[in-house]
Amino acid sequence: MGKNIVQKILDAHLVSGKPVPGQEVAIHIDQTLTQDATGTMTYLQFEAMGLDAVKAELAVSYVDHNTIQIGFENADDHRYLQTVAAKHGIVFSRAGNGICHQVHLERFGRPGKTLLGADSHTPTGGGVGMIAMGAGGLDVAVAMGGGPFYITYPKVCLVKLTGQLQPWVSAKDVILKMLEIFSTKGNVGWMFEYGGPGVATLSVPERATITNMGAEMGVTTSVFPSDAETRRFLAAQGREEQWVELLPDPDAAYDKIVEVDLSALEPLTAAPHSPGNVIPVRQVVGMPVQQVAIGSCTNSSYVDMVRVARILKGRRAHPDVSFVVAPGSRQVLQMLAREGALAGLLDAGARIMESACGFCIGNSQSPQSGAVSLRTNNRNFEGRSGTKDAQVYLVSPETAAAAVITGVFTDPRDLGLDYPQVTMPDRFFIDDSMFVFAVEHPEAVEVYRGSNIGDPPRNEPLPAEIKGQATIKVGDKITTDHIMPAGQLLKYRSNVPKYATYVFSPVDPTFAERAAANRDAGIHNIIVAGESYGQGSSREHAALCPMYLGVKAVIAKSFERIHIANLINFGIVPLTFVDPADYDRIQDGDELVIPNIRAILGEKALISVENHTQGVEIPVEANLSERQVKMLLAGGLLNTVSQK
Ligand code: MIC
Ligand code: SF4
Secondary structure, eight states, X not given: OOOOHHHHHHHHTEEESOOOTTSEEEEOOSEEEXXXXXXXXXXXXXXXXXXXXXOSSEEEEEOOSOOOOOSSHHHHHHHHHHHHHHHHTOEXXXXXXXXXXXXXXXXXXXXXXXXXXXXXXXXGGXXXXXXXXXXXXXXXXXXXXXXXXXXXXXXXXXXXXXSOOOTTOOHHHHHHHHHHHHOSSSOTTEEEEEESGGGGGSOHHHHHHHHHGGGGXXXXXXXXXXXXXXXXXXXXXXXXXXXXXXXXXXXXOOSEEEEEEGGGOOOEEEOTTOTTOEEEGGGTTTOBOSEEEEOTTTXXXXXXXXXXXXXHTTOOOOTTOEEEEOOSBHHHHHHHHHHTHHHHHHHHTOEEOOSSSGGGGTSSOOOOTTOEEEESSSOOOTTTTXXXXXXXXXXXXXXXXXXXXXXXXXXXXXXXXXXOOOOOOSSOOOOOTTEEOOOSOGGGOOOOOOTTOOOOOOOOOOOSSEEEEEEEEOOSSOBHHHHSOOGGGGGGTTOHHHHGGGTTTTTOTTHHHHHHHHHHTTOEEEEEEOSSBTBSOOOTHHHHHHHHTTEEEEEESOBOHHHHHHHHHTTOEEEEESSGGGGGGOOTTOEEEETTHHHHGGGTOOEEEEETTTTEEEEEEXXXXXXXXXXXXXXXXXXXXXXX
């Protein structure tokens, strides 16, 4: 039988394992990327593992998250990143060059290749026909050193696109429609492959908007074919020779097929506080809006920005709306500046931000209390904007621009304007001077370590039994932003003891102190959670910092892919309730014992959790590969790699 695109790329990169859905396989990684917020820990771990030169074809280190630089911490981290990159042969993308996913797509994304990134939106690269996946920094460090990446061989869903987008409806509405269909949970173990006649109507940046937000559904990644449109994009980026055609075989099979008629879509929005709360814009028309923020790795391409500029041409931002624009890359910003669209945005009253993550990660532009904020980014988790009671709605650039003019939620089709026809240019403005490529004498480079940078902490081997407390019990869909918030705290990413004092602070500000006290008294901490634990970001700090506080196990109804891998990488045992109803048989603070865990972990048998407070025994299971069991016994990946 023929192969689909996912199978073609994965099978060409298979290192070991059987390409059967549900089985663990090892995949060779061609390219890696990191950003500064995950990057410092990635490279510290790369160094701690004793890995020397980079073996991946290409490794790029971006600085895009922590560019606020209030205090010395961010700038010190940037210097560490630049020097460690120079020493090991990593391409360094300087602050100001743009958001990692946007820039990587522009300058390095290649059809048919694999990309592993220490950021959950790495699947943006699927827009150009690569298998691009997010992972924790430790996994990226291993891949940089030439080691394989382990995934569950995916089930593949074909998303058959038909028809054509109508004026004022754009790629963001396609992915919001997908989120309406699939929601943010229950998709672990799947990859999405886009196909059908509608594909040819979408440019690569539009495709990238769609694959970017696949992350919100929890799929491992999403991929588009590499076709004539892909070739046109690469040619416009001066890289046509890197094009290869990549289509499914005519008799390719899929585990599921869904059809989305592009012609039938309308402007959509994800209402607070989940990207899965999708409703039509027309349901909220008229709601006053206090902030509009356009940018992020989802919607900050040249076409997105020019379209907004054209819609706003000759118009002004409503006086009640704070209007923020962050072009996704220096390339986009330079083109806007050279072609005059930037002046148009300024005329309209835009507050132009650096080409960086900025408002998306809540480290700037927090809206006023209780504000309705329309944003073109991909996540609207409660408090992520930096304002706990803000109401963040995720929208397309068109819907965002409409609200800038009117000051209220507006279906852009009701503006009564002609839809500005903006197409991808035949040639982008290319200037790679903000990259630092290989230096001449890497051995002579001295790695700079500011006082904010500490050694990555290591776990101890798994104890014979876990004996402690349900230190916290949380509900469904707990995101890594709940576990380890970012925003203003981002500057502590390289300083685990400090950052760890904020674990679970949005949910229970007493957690970190209680957990540390337990740890110091020899009491193990156990987290109890509902469905889909660990949604969202790839940040390994959501496992690393709890590990530092003495968390030994998480018992949940279900886990998200990247987070469960991070827990195992740091030696925290992920356990799943056999009967989800047993979640109700553990209360906050209960005394729990998991006897003999070390001996039975690899036996694929049921594991019993004794709840001494309630006097019950609860069966749980650990679905682990042999490799994962070894890692947990050793107390994490860092210990197993160093043992080798
Ligand atoms: C995010 O969008 O949540 C982030 C910030 O980019 C994270 C990475 C991080 O926490 O550093 C992600 O998506 O993985
Ligand atoms: Fe940056 Fe936001 Fe994209 Fe994360 S989702 S990489 S914070 S722009």
